[in-house]
Amino acid sequence: MFTPFGNAFAGDVLRWSGDDLAWLERGPVWRAPVIRAGDVVRVSDSIDVWDSWPLADSYGMPVRWRGGELWFALAAPVLDDPEARHGHARIHHFHRIDGRFVHLGPTFPDGFTPGSREWSGSATLREGLVTLRFTAAGERGEDRPSFRQRLFSATTRLIDPDASEQTGGAVFAAWSEPAELAVPRDVIYTSRHDGTGRVGEIKAFRDPAAWWAEGGAEYLLFTASCAEAPSSHDGLIGLARREPDGTWCNLPPMVDARGTNNELERPHIIQSGGLLYLFWSTQAAVFAPGIAAPTGLYGAVAERIEGPWRLLNGHGLVFANPVAEPYQTYSWWVLPDLTVAAFVDYWGIDNPGAVAKPAGRSHFGGTFAPFLRLKLNGARSILKGTPAS
Structure with a gap:
């Protein structure tokens, strides 16, 4: 039976269940177009790139920068096994200009962040100050990668383009x-993240993203796992609020997927048509046994952050990868103009019966995917330019 999470938050927790996802069988389901060879444009021969996000304003819209936009993404050296990249992840920044991404380099100095790796986050520009929120994974200097996850932020200012010529082309001061930022206290959100260490089974406290409500209250969304009733499938979208003294108060989750899903990744909010839309990514492999739901972008809608939240399309799925290409893209990030960024994962499989991801380099994209575009109408979403099936 569903147990409410305390009484620290006046909002409603959205319970996401297998019964909701059973509505997928009634269709239709929107699916992304198939990635073709010409769509896979590497930004570098030396690094793989995956989870990405822009330097955005308070509403999530990319800010103009040097004739284009400034983006961040996780990157790692090209390895024989692309899955090993997570153990080498660093945040890099890129110049998106004229429809292409130009690699500018690692964002933080070596050894600057508290973990052994840097995982996903978000970035905003407010009053001239850049705030980059990120996940510190593991411990700095550890001999073997561990999976403790902590949420941090660091701030800087952008260097004027004219001055950057005197600073070797540097982007940041x-x-x-x-x-x-928010700290898991084993009351709502667990601080024990190692699990088995296998992808999809690691517990979560990562992917910080900010949202400012009307009146100026600042909230932090994140991927989390349940401390009150831990299990193999106990994923949450966590929430915290900044208090007047600058500290963070953990609130009950926005979405509770206990018994349904283990990882509700990279949650973020945009505002469209006077409503708030919450989006997250998840993979078919992390749904509980017996739940047949695809890898895809999922979402919910509400009038305010306190809810009540309603699943988009009745089941939550916004769109999925193509049936014949079930792993082609992942880690979707929706912008307020309803364009959707992602990265090219394993593509070119062309096998409708595929169950497991292919091994090795031959099918791994490791680069930015072509942008897609949504249409939203209340609790309904449409992927533009492709028919539902």
């Missing part, structure tokens, strides 16, 4: 010392 010196970063502030990383400051920890």
Whole structure:
């Protein structure tokens, strides 16, 4: 039976269940177009790129920068096994200009962040100050990668393009010392993340993204796992609020997927048509046994962050990868103009019966995917330019 999470938050927790996802069988389901060879444009021969996000304003819209936009993404050296990239992940930044991404380099100095790796986050520009929120994975200097996850932010200012010529083309001034954000206290959100160490089974406290409500209250969304009733499938979309003294108060989750899904990744909110839309990514392999739901972008809608939240399309699925290409893209990020960024994962499989991801480099994209575009109408979403099936 569903047990409410305390009484620290006046909002409603959205319970996402197998019964909701059973509506997928009634269709139709929107599916992304198939990635073709010409769509896979590498930004570098030396690095793989995956989870990405822009330097955005308070509403999530990319800010103009040097004739284009400034984007961040996780990157790692090209390895024989692409799955090993997570153990080498660093945040890099890119110039998106004229429809292409130009690699500018690692964002933080070596050894600057508190973990052994840097995982996903978000970035905003407010009052001239860049705030980059990120996940510190593991411990700095550890001999073997561990999976403790902590949420941090660091701030800086952008260097004027004219001045950058005198600073070797640098983009950022010196970063502030990383400051920890919300902390899991094993009351709502677990602080024990190692699990088995296998992808899809690691517990979560990662992917920080900010949202400012009307009146200025600042909230932090994140991927989390349940502390009150831990299990193999206990994923949550967590929420915290910044208090007047600058500290963070953990609130009950926005979405509770206990018994349904283990990882509701990279949650973020945009505003469209006077409503708030919450989006997250998840994979078919992390749904509980007996739930047949695809890898895809999922979402919910509400009038305010406190809810009540309603699943988009009745089941939550916004769109999925093609049936014949079930792993082709992942880690979708929706912008307020309803364009959708992602990265090219394993593509070119052309096998409707595929169950497991292919091994090795031959099918791994490791680069930015072509942008897609949504249409939203209340609790309904449409993937533009492709028919539902």
